[in-house]
Amino acid sequence: MQGKRVVVLTGAGISAESGIRTFRDNGGLWEEHRIEDVATPQAWLADPSLVWHFYQRRRRQLQDVEPNPAHVALCELQNGLESMVLITQNVDNLHERGGSSDVIHMHGRLETLRCEATGRHEKRMNSTDFSDDFLLCTCCSTPSRVRPDIVWFGEIPMHMEEIYRAVDACEVFVVVGSSGHVYPAADLVDVARRHGAWTVLVNAEPPLNLDSFDEVHLGKAGELLPGLVRQWLGSEG
Ligand code: OAD
Numbered sequence: 001m002q003g004k005r006v007v008v009l010t011g012a013g014i015s016a017e018s019g020i021r022t023f024r025d026n027g028g029l030w031e032e033h034r035i036e037d038v039a040t041p042q043a044w045l046a047d048p049s050l051v052w053h054f055y056q057r058r059r060r061q062l063q064d065v066e067p068n069p070a071h072v073a074l075c076e077l078q079n080g081l082e083s084m085v086l087i088t089q090n091v092d093n094l095h096e097r098g099g100s101s102d103v104i105h106m107h108g109r110l111e112t113l114r115c116e117a118t119g120r121h122e123k124r125m126n127s128t129d130f131s132d133d134f135l136l137c138t139c140c141s142t143p144s145r146v147r148p149d150i151v152w153f154g155e156i157p158m159h160m161e162e163i164y165r166a167v168d169a170c171e172v173f174v175v176v177g178s179s180g181h182v183y184p185a186a187d188l189v190d191v192a193r194r195h196g197a198w199t200v201l202v203n204a205e206p207p208l209n210l211d212s213f214d215e216v217h218l219g220k221a222g223e224l225l226p227g228l229v230r231q232w233l234g235s236e237g
Pocket of ligand 1: 010011012013014016017022023024035039089090091107150151152153176177178179180181182202203204205206207219220221222
């Protein structure tokens with residue numbers, strides 16, 4: 001991969017070994033909720049307390065989990081290559097805590113909250129920010145309620161222009177830990193392929209879009225990625 005323009009897209013599978021549950025491995029339920037009951041704008045309108053409590057639990061969970069060898073391996077890859085863009089569908093902060101910088105969070109972030117009135121994002125990770133009571137913004141003269149800074153189903157993912165620019169131009173496109181169910185993320189591998197990129201998958205199980213990959217490594221990311229990254233950096237084999 002040395003000298004190539006590389007893009008890596010990660011999904012929930014990369015954080016599974018850190019103890020954060022994936023979305024689609026539990027019979028359609030995510031932490032005992034149907035996804036549509038907690039991850040849609042309609043859910044926020046219908047029952048904001050349920051949605052708020054759900055995401056506050058996810059935000060508090062960040063304090064109890066640690067990056068795993070897969071996050072650290074991707075940081076080493078980024079440091080060892082001239083050009084690597086890291087895109088994640090994950091809303092946790094484990095890539096950053098594994099050492100990666102400039103991570104593009106296409107589905108939002110748990111660390112930040114968004115003012116409902118202005119749309120402004122703000123990092124809110126002080127001990128007073130984990131309450132089950134609604135929180136208020138710090139940007140409006142009459143403070144407004146904040147919402148989770150998450151892209152819910154039916155909303156448009158963030159940073160898509162920057163993402164398409166990187167994917168269109170890449171020569172190697174790597175996906176780690178994603179089931180290929182959610183668009184437009186699931187389609188990025190085909191965009192890369194159409195532009196001539198070599199496509200690589202590291203995933204526990206075959207995803208829906210398996211046929212889009214030129215090179216497939218089935219297994220746990222935390223076990224496979226450290227060795228693959230050494231190979232990709234040319235420091236082994
Ligand atoms: P999924 O839960 O759909 O898929 C996780 C994938 O990771 C599955 O294919 C698993 O086989 C694989 N996996 C599990 N453990 C693994 C491990 N240790 N190593 C490698 N792979 C492993 O998660 P995503 O594809 O990320 O959206 O889901 C996409 C989006 O759907 C999420 O970003 C989220 C959700 O709704 C939002 O929150 C907006």
